[in-house]
Structure formats: structure tokens, C-alpha cells
Amino acid sequence: MSDAVDDYEKVSVYPLDPEAEGELLSMQRECVFNWSTREGWPMGVIMSCLWKDGRLWLTAGAHRHRISAVRRDPRVSVVLTSSGTDLGAGKSITLKGHCVVHEDRETKDWFYPEFSRHLFPKPEAAEAFLKQLDSPLRVVLEVVPEDRITYDGSKMFAHSVGKLDESQLGEPKSADTTRLARELQRRGLSGQ
Secondary structure (H helix, E strand, O other): OOOOOOOOOOOOOOOOOHHHHHHHHHHOOEEEEEEEOOOOOEEEEEEEOEEEOOEEEEEEEOOOHHHHHHHHOOEEEEEEEOOOOOOOOOEEEEEEEEEEEEOOHHHHHHHHHHHHHHHOOOHHHHHHHHHHHOOOOEEEEEEEEEEEEEEEHHHHHHHHOOOOOHHHOOOOOHHHOHHHHHHHHHOOOOOO
């Protein structure tokens, strides 16, 4: 077991375990999809999603601002939390990657039925959703992850009370090493 922590400044040491990460990606049905506007402003919307084959899949009408934005600049991020899942609250994954816009029939033919079943486990509800989903303006988005940030709040809580096995800690990221040291020095707190 570990000693209790003094503050919550170093949180990159609380990554999701690979099993929890896989569960969260496969069971979550909603995410926040983020892109940049032409002027460089970050924007995000809540969207339904499906994790399959190491990619996150979503859909929207081709006329949506986010579609023209990702056609212009395919760099996106997606945030998923464990809220509303059997994992409980306090766990999250942020994926950074490139978004591919698909309009081909082959992609739509596998995606729409699988997406519908993922969102609506009852067959009649999935079928009703599928009928409305396949419309002429709809496109399918494929987010190809290039990096990720994960967080497990239950580890942080256990650590804060001295009940986390040190083997569950992850390696600190640069935000908690280089950047933290630089910020402490900037504030005159580096001796503490």
C-alpha cells in the first residue's frame, strides 16, 4: 500500500487499466466529439458512438458544421466518460486522432445495423432506429486514434487515503513532471 497523497496536482499517474479501458470503450454509447472551426475555435458536441476494431465510429448529416470542419482539418479529439455505465463515474478516455468521412455504401451497410444494435439492444427499437438512420445526407465518421489520455478517479481516491497498491500507479506524463516543475518555479514554489 502507498502513503496518502497531499494534493491532487499529479493525476497522470492514475491511468485506466487496459481491461477497464476496453470495457469503457465497448460499452459507452455517448461521447463528446471535438473539432476546430475555420477561425481556430474549439467546438464539441455530444454524439452517439460505437467502438469497433480500434476505431471510434459516429454519424451525422453531411450538412453539419462539424463535417465541413473535419473535411478541412481532420484533427479531432473525442472524450468518453464512464458515467451511465456499469463502471460507475470517475473514469475517462480522451482520444486524439484523425477523422475520416465515409459516404460509401459498403461502410454504411455494416455500420448502420451494428450502430443501431449498440444503441438499442431491443431488436424492435434497433430496427426502428435503423430505418430513420439511413438517409441520403448521412455520412459515417471514423476516428483513428493516435494518442490517448486515460484517467481512473477510483485510483486517485484510494491513493488519497493510502489504500492504493503502488503497482497500480502509471508513469507520470510530462504535465506532472516537466510542466509541473516549471509552473512551481514560475510561482516561486519550487522549494516546497
